[in-house]
Amino acid sequence: MKELNSNFQFAYYPGDHFTAYTPDWTLRPEYSKDGNQFLEQKYVEWLAKSNTEKK
């Protein structure tokens, strides 16, 4: 994606397949915090776009 000059986000966390699992991961909440904030931001962008289209 680097060569394509894309804005995909990549995140690497210390841990394995199971410990890096995110939303229910309670011991290291920062893992899920980043992902949830990303999804919320996408929703905010959708709302803005949706409101613009309605106008």
Next chain:
Amino acid sequence: MKKFYFSLLLVSLFCADGFGQQFEVSYSASVFDTPFTGNVVVYMSKENKEPKDGAIGRKSFPCFSVSVKNIQPGQAITIDDKAISFPIALSDIKRGDYYVQIVWDRNLGGHSIAASPGNLFNTSEKITITKDFKKVFKIVSKEMVAEHPDFKETEYVKEVEAPSALLTAFHGKEMTVNAAVILPKEYYTEPTRKFPVLFRVWGYIGNYHELSGTIEPSKQVASTAVIEVILDGNCALGHSVYANSDNNGPWSDALITEFIPVLEKKFRANGARLLLGHSSGGWAVLWLQTQYPKVFDGCWSSAPDFVDFRSFYKVNLYEAENMFYDTEGSPRLAATVAGFIPWATIKQTIQMENVVYRGEQMHSFDAVFSKKGSDGMPERICNSSTGLIDTAVFAHWQNYDIALNLRNNWASLKSELDNKVRISVGNRDNFFLTMPLICLKNR
């Protein structure tokens, strides 16, 4: 005289080879009173008292299978050295005590043979394999895997079973796309408000029925209340990953054109659709987002299955010849502890799945990525005896190489897709899922 002893030795060897330990297995009419056609699988373990529940490929244990037709209740079939076997023929396995279970696979749709509702099995029996090559073990299956109990809906958790004409036409039997729906508490406190939907796809062996009876509302995404939809991808050949495929059928189309309209009509959805998944679920959501960028509005993919086939269990499928061994002859690994301590080899995994012939992880990949074979089953990416990669099969797999798709179609995808994807992974993934992401990132 020497000639005589040599002849005697040959005769002895011939006789020894002519008979070995056998199982004579049948099922009781009390559990299933109609003829059986399908595969019968023998699971054996020295430690696991329920060997049928062993993790195929992750644990190594003897297993055997035969294909039979029109077997009557009470009719015994023989499982001997002619059966498909792992790791070696039945009469050659290590002597000692074993727990044994036989499963008669009716293949009614559950993804794991051992856990598929309707399949017949026996209560685990302990046997002793000795040097008595004439020993015959007789085992009768008197149990049936129970159907899932009805999903128990609560105030916050609902079940959706959306009829799918597309999947029904493909499989020739009634099919639905199912999910659990978890509502936010605001769904009731703000009765006119509409909500975004978070589609959360669970990984391999997840089952949305686990949420039956849940009384908790959905968790917020950061500070946003969402309707959460739990999809598990379960199908007869493993995890559909909600991709259209030659073997599993048009799951993407069914999800988007049949399930989502039912969902959004039934619940107060506002039209925003977010994706979240881990492992096979991570691959599924990345596939959906990249294939249908206008349908979905954001994707967080956690530790997705192989997103770049230049690193499939560290095998570069575009260049490698053998799935079992690297160029120096070292066995390739399918699973590790913390990304480097050997846990299971690819050879072991594929050869066990050659016996337990459907629904397991490697077969699940074949079912999604491969064409349907002449025997009606997915074509295999490699020969199960030698590990040689089938380049013709891999040619079809390339349609599902997410990194390749992105590179080839970026010009048309960029405007709709570019800001919508986040992918995370542990730096010591057990299944080598870190490297494909690095390949994708640097693509």
